[in-house]
Amino acid sequence: MVHVSATPVLALRGVSKRFGAVQALTDVELEVHAGEVVALVGDNGAGKSTLVKTIAGVHPIDDGVIEWEGKAVQIGKPHDAQSLGIATVYQDLALCDNIDVVGNLYLGRELKKRGVLDEVEMERRSRELLTTLSIRIPSVRIPIASLSGGQRQTVAIARSMLGEPKLVILDEPTAALGVEQTAQVLDLVERLRERGHAVVLISHNMADVKAVADKVAVLRLGRNNGVFDVKTTSQEEIISAITGATDNAVTRRAARNAEAQK
Amino acid sequence: MNTDKTSPTDLGKPHAAPVDAPPAADAASTVVDPRLLVREQGLTGYIGEFKRKVRAGDLGALPVIVGLVIICIVFQSLNSNFLTAGNLSDISVAMVGTGMIAVGIVFVLLLGEIDLSVGSVSGVAGASFAVLSILHGVPEWLALLLAILSGTVAGAIHGFIFARIGVPAFAVTLAGLLFWNGFMLKILGENGTINTNGSGVFYNLSNYFFSDVAVAYGAAVVAVAVYFLSAFFDSRRREAAGVPSRPLNEIVLRTALLAVVAFAAAYMFNQYKGLPLAVVIFLAVLIVTDFVLRRTSYGRKIFALGGSVEASRRAGINIVLVRTSVFAISGTFAAVGGLFIASKISAANQGAGSGELLMNAIAAAVIGGTSLFGGRGRTWNALLGVLVIVSIQYGLALEGVAAAVQQMITGGVLLITVIIDAVTRKTQKSAGRA
Ligand SMILES: Nc1ncnc2c1ncn2[C@@H]1O[C@H](COP(=O)(O)OP(=O)(O)OP(=O)(O)O)[C@@H](O)[C@H]1O
Numbered sequence A: 001m002v003h004v005s006a007t008p009v010l011a012l013r014g015v016s017k018r019f020g021a022v023q024a025l026t027d028v029e030l031e032v033h034a035g036e037v038v039a040l041v042g043d044n045g046a047g048k049s050t051l052v053k054t055i056a057g058v059h060p061i062d063d064g065v066i067e068w069e070g071k072a073v074q075i076g077k078p079h080d081a082q083s084l085g086i087a088t089v090y091q092d093l094a095l096c097d098n099i100d101v102v103g104n105l106y107l108g109r110e111l112k113k114r115g116v117l118d119e120v121e122m123e124r125r126s127r128e129l130l131t132t133l134s135i136r137i138p139s140v141r142i143p144i145a146s147l148s149g150g151q152r153q154t155v156a157i158a159r160s161m162l163g164e165p166k167l168v169i170l171d172e173p174t175a176a177l178g179v180e181q182t183a184q185v186l187d188l189v190e191r192l193r194e195r196g197h198a199v200v201l202i203s204h205n206m207a208d209v210k211a212v213a214d215k216v217a218v219l220r221l222g223r224n225n226g227v228f229d230v231k232t233t234s235q236e237e238i239i240s241a242i243t244g245a246t247d248n249a250v251t252r253r254a255a256r257n258a259e260a261q262k
Numbered sequence B: 001m002n003t004d005k006t007s008p009t010d011l012g013k014p015h016a017a018p019v020d021a022p023p024a025a026d027a028a029s030t031v032v033d034p035r036l037l038v039r040e041q042g043l044t045g046y047i048g049e050f051k052r053k054v055r056a057g058d059l060g061a062l063p064v065i066v067g068l069v070i071i072c073i074v075f076q077s078l079n080s081n082f083l084t085a086g087n088l089s090d091i092s093v094a095m096v097g098t099g100m101i102a103v104g105i106v107f108v109l110l111l112g113e114i115d116l117s118v119g120s121v122s123g124v125a126g127a128s129f130a131v132l133s134i135l136h137g138v139p140e141w142l143a144l145l146l147a148i149l150s151g152t153v154a155g156a157i158h159g160f161i162f163a164r165i166g167v168p169a170f171a172v173t174l175a176g177l178l179f180w181n182g183f184m185l186k187i188l189g190e191n192g193t194i195n196t197n198g199s200g201v202f203y204n205l206s207n208y209f210f211s212d213v214a215v216a217y218g219a220a221v222v223a224v225a226v227y228f229l230s231a232f233f234d235s236r237r238r239e240a241a242g243v244p245s246r247p248l249n250e251i252v253l254r255t256a257l258l259a260v261v262a263f264a265a266a267y268m269f270n271q272y273k274g275l276p277l278a279v280v281i282f283l284a285v286l287i288v289t290d291f292v293l294r295r296t297s298y299g300r301k302i303f304a305l306g307g308s309v310e311a312s313r314r315a316g317i318n319i320v321l322v323r324t325s326v327f328a329i330s331g332t333f334a335a336v337g338g339l340f341i342a343s344k345i346s347a348a349n350q351g352a353g354s355g356e357l358l359m360n361a362i363a364a365a366v367i368g369g370t371s372l373f374g375g376r377g378r379t380w381n382a383l384l385g386v387l388v389i390v391s392i393q394y395g396l397a398l399e400g401v402a403a404a405v406q407q408m409i410t411g412g413v414l415l416i417t418v419i420i421d422a423v424t425r426k427t428q429k430s431a432g433r434a
């Protein structure tokens, strides 16, 4: 088992976020330690992506405290999160279609030499990075628009790895991926944990969650609905936390199937 | 998918080393995807790449260059005076004013926005210069500087209102169009026309020629040499870093093409009055702006905003700052263009900056190949586009065709260009290069 530090890298204390009439997050608590993969699960619209965006500085929080390595911090804009060491891969990927792979990987943190873009070095490092992550794309010099959905996903993930982040947040990274690419992304997540990074993984896929996560934090209607240890919790318990009841569509379906088999 | 289906056996051929793909050597661990873009080295590879790009709708400057050749052939066959040194030199000087404005428009179009105020702002610059230097005796250099700054400030105001308050750029700059035209009429005052001096820096902008033949040829030599050396050393650096580089014969071919164009132009200018100062300044502006757009992180931010505002925001780009500065740049080049135009007629008058100037500047940027949809284009497009527009004007004027018909034909050309832009975009979508 990987060593888990005492102070969490990231801790959310009573975080709330409103969009006009929608209370997207209410008093949310979350702790992520170094070398730990926390899966964040919840139904559609539960507020997972919103939570990610508050941590990443896209939507500043209305209430509550964000603690980074034990100290309260303000994350008002994406740059604040980046400089703390938070890297985010969004559900909606946010890549520039007209810019090539290298340009997208380094967007916002271009390497420069005497004030001029150092394209050669960026290209060399991009190839290196893509090779170490065993990501295969036709060319690092074609626009993102030429890539398939899965290839874009891998570029977006590679982009998050560039700055040696302490915390990597992946919002449904495997949703658009094929079997092999999904396995690759999960491998990647494990490699991140081995290197001592903290990872927040959002997924609807319970198999993925069981495969790589250490802890599962459940969000329901914008509130916490339990944190579970993956090793000791059954899938049914997690699902009932997600849907909010032991009597729900999933359990009813399971019961029906069980009866049908008798 | 925009890929050449190259069978794996092709990879084995010694002359067909993959250029854009990871070296086949690591095929031991990772199987090389047979669909990877592989370009053969040498001339065949270059032509293959070119064909692939054309098929994918990445036409670049091709349509406009074909257009220019057609224009030359048609007008030359109608009137043998068209391709004379005198006429071509006149066209080159006349295009600079509109061309400068079009450079600014390219910046704004890269954001996917539009600036309708550039005509009026150019008029304000000419009028400010005339009022300051002729009526108030301000030193010429200072008056020029202030006139250019007036454009920068006007553009920055438009940009700020657009970027900060979120008013559509089209509406802000439409208000600017009206406001700055009124402002120009106001400062020109009662009589409406101020004639400027027949000598001095301002006059020279559009009327000075380097009559020494050595200047034009020297400039051509320098341009060709600098191009070759920078391409050569860039390729060497790439090779050293182990990333795909341009083969030497391709660099030589490109340099040779540039040399033909540069020396032909130098020869042509020397047949007449010599290399025009206006053309030198315009080319310098194109080189500098192209460098800024493609080699600096500021330029990268402009392209990023044209591609995806949300991605740019998340990458930590200061959107308000970039947008405001791009409109300031547009205003600045509008002012510079206005000064060249006023210098050409040695006067600031009430008609300056109105009429078809705005439309010609936008048309030039678009005809040159800048996309209306943002994120695609180069400032060199402004040169090609304005060459087309001014050549048509001069060619038709030689034929004695009325201005009305000139406008109709320019409109037709613009329509064809935007159709090409829209169609290329569709082809690019299906080829995955939108
Ligand atoms: N920018 C926004 N403006 C207004 N409301 C928003 C915005 N973003 C999210 N919401 C609302 O906040 C709630 C949570 O949305 P969120 O995207 O975080 O859900 P999610 O858990 O990521 O769901 P999914 O599994 O479908 O991705 C939803 O009710 C949504 O309508």
Ligand SMILES: [Mg+2]
Pocket: A048, A049, A050, A091, A171
């Ligand atoms: Mg979501």
